[in-house]
Amino acid sequence: MVLERGLASTRVADIAKATNVSGGLIHYHFATKDDLITEMLRSTSGSEIQRLREIAAEPGGAVERLDRVLRFYIPASRSDQSWILWLDAWAVGVREAHVRTILLELEGAWIEILAEVISQGAATGEFTCDDPQGAAERIDGMLDGLVVRYTLHAGGMSRGRLLHHARVAAAREVGLAVAVFEDQSPAPED
Amino acid sequence: MVLERGLASTRVADIAKATNVSGGLIHYHFATKDDLITEMLRSTSGSEIQRLREIAAEPGGAVERLDRVLRFYIPASRSDQSWILWLDAWAVGVREAHVRTILLELEGAWIEILAEVISQGAATGEFTCDDPQGAAERIDGMLDGLVVRYTLHAGGMSRGRLLHHARVAAAREVGLAVAVFEDQSPAPED
């Protein structure tokens, strides 16, 4: 519902209708609309973090694992609009500390996982990187920014180009050639 | 007003009060609140683009010019909250095409200028870069993402670190050492 209508203009009645439930019931379980929204964000962020950890933990070489994380980061396709939620949440988070906390956890998890994968790759000698934390922050930031662009402007950037950028930046951060990453999977075009 | 209260919860009455004008007058000049907001975004984006072009056009070597653009990109200090406007606008832009158009122009201008500065640097031999457009897209994306983090989470990242990241990424894109950029100006710490 929020992806469809936006955080700001989603009404309690919309959610009630979509869940085949009365408006009263929503307020029986959640004191205020803010509570409901915050809980939803917390839950969504939580499962995203969990899924991310699983994906990072799956076996494979450092290149393979890093590339898997990158691919999980970016939208699966044009029709994957899940990022809209976080664009909305950023705007709300400017004013609401609870939301900001959730966002901090989510971004923190991404950076932590990225830093960990890069560190491990450096430890095994597959990567060359003397500042995994910094590299993770830069990669995370770049993906955030590029995904905004991808999500907002249909024609502005293809998913393939987005993935390419991610791989170029990642490859540079860990001292490898892009080609090593591009071999991981074909880049789609939409 | 919008920076203070947010796009979503700024009332016409707030703007009227802040400008010492009646609510009626606002609607005398702007048919709807949306018109007013859109016009404000257009105007803000317009002067930002103009200022950006001026800054890029100022004389200097390629390193100096690129660094100047990077420094203009990131907030001047903790108290510079101008980026909040664009976080809000991203959220609105998801649903409103007019806003999306303005955002596309703004981002387009940034990328264009970055690409131009990098191209010129490559032409004079100061830089080594075989894909200025791609480099510009990556730098622009990274800055967007990092500025979101900087704006949202007071303790999460210092302005100095933000600038450092920008310079590391830029230096890498143009085939130089970071130190070349760090000499441009001392990095602040707030």
Add this chain to the structure above:
DNA sequence: CCCTTGACTGAACGGCTAGTCAGTAGTAGG
């Protein structure tokens, strides 16, 4: 079979705010 409790409904309330409108004041043109 009664009573309590928790889940749930739908109608109603009330605060908020975008947009309207009737009217005022100043100014320029004739």
Add this chain to the structure above:
DNA sequence: CCTACTACTGACTAGCCGTTCAGTCAAGGG
């Protein structure tokens, strides 16, 4: 001096939507 026009005001309205509340229903315990 009259007219027309533009800028402007402030009170009002209409509708939206979060929240409340009185009451229904089913289940379980004693």
